[in-house]
Amino acid sequence: MSAAATRPEDDAGLDGKVAIIAGGGAAGDGIGNGRAAAILLARAGSRVLVVDRDGVLAERTVAMIGAEGGTAAAHQADLTDPAQARDMVTAALDRFGRLDFLDNNVGIGSLGSVVDETPESWRHVMQVNVEPMFL
Template identity: 75%
Template sequence: MKGPEDDAGLAGKVAIVSGGGAAGDGIGNGRAAAILLARAGTRVLVADLDLKLAERTVDMIKAEGGHAAAHAGDMTKEAECKQLVDAAVDRWGRLDFLDNNIGIGSRGSVVDEKPDEYRRVMQVNVETMFLLSKHAIPAMIKTAKGGSIVNISSISALRPRGLTTYTTSKAAVIGLTQAMAVDHGRDHIRVNCICPGPMYTPMVNRGNGMSEAARAARAKASVLKIEGTGWDIGHGVRFLLSNHARYITGHVLVIDGGVTLQGPERDSAT
């Protein structure tokens, strides 16, 4: 006998995936989530600062028979966040899900970090989620009578290893997630957070690329002794957005292969 948990509730729904592009054919957290949602029948609006990166994700989805569209925008600007939400509703008539992936890194200590850089990291890593949620939540309530949001944080927020500005921003994402979960539970909107560990993604491998020795060291930091990828985060996003997680909100899901069980790893965590 089937219960409500047997239906993932993703088919026919509409999702925005911010930061849904990735370099080349690489699989970042956002691209993986977009592809996996589309495979489950969700219509996905893939947003990225670089339209070409978003379009590549859309091409990959359409090659599998999924439904998606690309959107370019700077999500540090409120007007462009509103335009993104409006674009999803205008195209498909509703909005059910928001996956907030946008983020940048920073390595300075509180002494070394320049105030302008601190403000920039907080703006990109936290304010974009605030602004997108600010416009997505009313659209979810109006068009779908509820919805679900996933914000991407980091295990650095749970096991600080320096990187003061980055760590502060990712800790703020957890606070934002849990506060929104309380504020909007009455609106039938769930808000959860994922803290990735040392995932191998195009963002991590940018520039000259990560050496095999560095990748091996990152894998060794896991109790499973394997390397995480964007797909691992994408599966977590799809689960938290689905009906399978219908009674989960304000939760911080750690996807790190057990890295945080062994204490901080300065060179391997994200």
């Protein structure tokens, strides 16, 4: 099915926009929030930079978008690293010439109860889930 065939009649003004989807990979052929956002934005006509700390997962999302006729590129980055966060933005600008918005779907959780949380594991969760939006 082509992107044109799946494009909604009302694209909500997203046609021609450029988006970065951080956390745009998903395990296997599964669908996660980031992958879903990337696919839906591409269906609406946006060009998408799919970013994930696992480049293979980002590439899978790009392949799914490409199979529908959409435009996307993959970029591997660990967004807890300020230099890699800057490189992500540069990659979008270099590839697509502009950037309209960022959709942050990066996130992890801890396995235990909040009662059992250590300060170190709490800081790590916040570093991954919150800090990239600041960088």
